[in-house]
Amino acid sequence: MAQLDAILRSPIRWMDQAKDAEIRSFLDDLQANILKGHGRHFTGNIFISLEGMGEAAVAALLRDLSGYVTSALQQLRTARSSAGPGFDGGPVRCLLLGAGAYRALGQLAAMPGDAAFQAGMRARQAMLADPPANAWGEGAWRPGNPAPDAMLLLANSSFDAVTRDLEAAEGWLDGTGARVLGVERGRAQFRQFRPGGPQEGVEHFGYVDGRSQPLFLAEDLEREEAASGQEPAPTGADRGFDPAFPPSQFILADPNARHPLAAGSYFVFRKLEQRVRAFKQQEAALAEALGLTGADAERAGAMVVGRFEDGTPVVLSDDATAAPPPNNFSYANDPQGMRCPFQSHIRKTNPRGESTPKLPPGAPEERSHIMARRGIPFGDAVRDFEAEEGQEPEGEVGLLFMAYMASIVGQFEFTQQAWANNPRFLRGLAAGEAPTGIDPVIGQGGDQAARTQDWPVGEGKPMVPFAFADFVRMQGGEYFFAPSRSFLREVGL
Numbered sequence: 001m002a003q004l005d006a007i008l009r010s011p012i013r014w015m016d017q018a019k020d021a022e023i024r025s026f027l028d029d030l031q032a033n034i035l036k037g038h039g040r041h042f043t044g045n046i047f048i049s050l051e052g053m054g055e056a057a058v059a060a061l062l063r064d065l066s067g068y069v070t071s072a073l074q075q076l077r078t079a080r081s082s083a084g085p086g087f088d089g090g091p092v093r094c095l096l097l098g099a100g101a102y103r104a105l106g107q108l109a110a111m112p113g114d115a116a117f118q119a120g121m122r123a124r125q126a127m128l129a130d131p132p133a134n135a136w137g138e139g140a141w142r143p144g145n146p147a148p149d150a151m152l153l154l155a156n157s158s159f160d161a162v163t164r165d166l167e168a169a170e171g172w173l174d175g176t177g178a179r180v181l182g183v184e185r186g187r188a189q190f191r192q193f194r195p196g197g198p199q200e201g202v203e204h205f206g207y208v209d210g211r212s213q214p215l216f217l218a219e220d221l222e223r224e225e226a227a228s229g230q231e232p233a234p235t236g237a238d239r240g241f242d243p244a245f246p247p248s249q250f251i252l253a254d255p256n257a258r259h260p261l262a263a264g265s266y267f268v269f270r271k272l273e274q275r276v277r278a279f280k281q282q283e284a285a286l287a288e289a290l291g292l293t294g295a296d297a298e299r300a301g302a303m304v305v306g307r308f309e310d311g312t313p314v315v316l317s318d319d320a321t322a323a324p325p326p327n328n329f330s331y332a333n334d335p336q337g338m339r340c341p342f343q344s345h346i347r348k349t350n351p352r353g354e355s356t357p358k359l360p361p362g363a364p365e366e367r368s369h370i371m372a373r374r375g376i377p378f379g380d381a382v383r384d385f386e387a388e389e390g391q392e393p394e395g396e397v398g399l400l401f402m403a404y405m406a407s408i409v410g411q412f413e414f415t416q417q418a419w420a421n422n423p424r425f426l427r428g429l430a431a432g433e434a435p436t437g438i439d440p441v442i443g444q445g446g447d448q449a450a451r452t453q454d455w456p457v458g459e460g461k462p463m464v465p466f467a468f469a470d471f472v473r474m475q476g477g478e479y480f481f482a483p484s485r486s487f488l489r490e491v492g493l
């Protein structure tokens with residue numbers, strides 16, 4: 001009999017392996033969106049409080065919802081047949097439980113073990129340098145609201161389809177004793193960077209997002225290899241980046257397993273507002289401070305993110321030329337951060353073997369912090385990124401950051417605290433080494449010195465200190481667990 005450990009050890013070839021009854025039952029029991037992003041362009045997140053409900057009522061609610069939740073197998077099958085005529089893959093629905101839901105279940109369920117999950121995101125505020133919870137946003141995050149105990153994620157192919165799903169789910173929840181605290185809606189944004197080129201998914205600052213992902217389906221790895229050629233990156237001695245990760249880094253045994261292959265995943269949700277106009281103005285100011293003019297001015301933003309808006313990694317190129325954006329690169333040829341500064345968002349959050357000079361290439365310790373990101377922009381309007389210079393939104397838009405992982409402490413919290421917020425990462429620990437400063441996109445906390453990073457102008461020239469921070473504001477969030485479907489179906493029976 002296949003063991004869960006064995007299944008999670010190496011990439012899963014689902015099309016062949018799903019012929020095997022055990023792998024099929026593993027995929028049928030796992031929720032959708034973990035092994036692979038759902039890919040729908042519209043989402044709705046319903047945040048739910050179970051306050052005041054008894055154990056039996058909570059268990060009955062979860063059992064009733066279990067049939068509503070999409071399995072990984074169903075997602076993979078519909079994605080495959082979505083090439084068929086007039087079929088768009090249909091809805092994907094996930095049910096995530098916070099520690100409050102497990103507390104409400106009392107003796108009926110064991111609490112998942114992650115310490116951050118058990119404490120909840122509000123209790124981690126100081127460590128994450130988040131604003132206090134009473135200064136978060138509206139809706140579910142209104143001051144005085146309890147932390148959400150559960151979240152329903154509804155994804156579909158159109159805004160109206162999600163609206164219908166939301167209405168049906170909210171109507172159904174009404175009368176169960178559960179209370180809807182608020183709803184967040186996600187809408188993918190797209191940009192076409194070249195005439196005739198593809199529409200690329202972007203975040204609100206205008207940059208291609210979701211390009212670098214850990215992959216744990218063999219089919220996805222083959223597609224990535226075909227797309228990137230997985231040739232050595234153009235800079236010769238560059239080592240490249242291996243996108244293959246063991247599924248065990250994102251999926252673990254469900255502590256309430258009803259059968260031996262029942263698995264789940266921790267899930268982080270954060271509503272991150274983006275001050276787009278202020279960010280764009282600061283990009284222009286940085287370009288000026290670095291003496292970058294004309295088309296070269298784009299390089300300022302590229303150094304903030306680590307990629308040009310079209311996704312071209314700045315470590316590989318002086319301009320936005322790569323289509324499609326490569327992901328098979330490392331920073332081996334840029335040990336001093338002269339092309340891609342150490343503070344740039346993607347270098348901070350995935351140092352690709354350069355986190356300390358002592359780590360060997362592709363060190364597993366470093367790779368172990370990578371998460372499966374599943375975020376989507378929020379803000380109802382469809383943006384026209386080329387036409388609105390100077391008129392960009394100032395707030396009310398942003399990113400619903402979502403990610404799956406096997407350890408919230410070791411992956412999300414480590415990345416945010418020890419890397420993004422840490423002015424002494426990637427450099428600054430050794431005597432005489434200048435601190436790096438915080439991540440200019442998501443870094444939080446620290447004093448003015450931590451928010452002032454050194455920016456390169458070229459070999460042999462002194463670095464230019466310039467403060468780039470505070471354009472992303474945390475507005476609410478919680479830690480969840482995506483339990484197995486069999487647990488949802490059978491809890492309390």
Ligand code: HEM
Nearest residue numbers: 203207208209210211212272346349350399415416442472
């Ligand atoms: C509004 C907030 C955020 C924005 C605008 C943003 C933007 C981006 C962009 C444009 C990329 C490059 C495209 C790609 O490689 O996928 C990226 C990559 C990435 N981001 Fe973020 N991000 C945000 C929040 C976060 C948070 C909260 C984390 C984790 C704590 C995070 C972790 C990462 C990681 C791990 C990568 C991939 C790096 C790599 O593998 O090279 N991001 N982000």
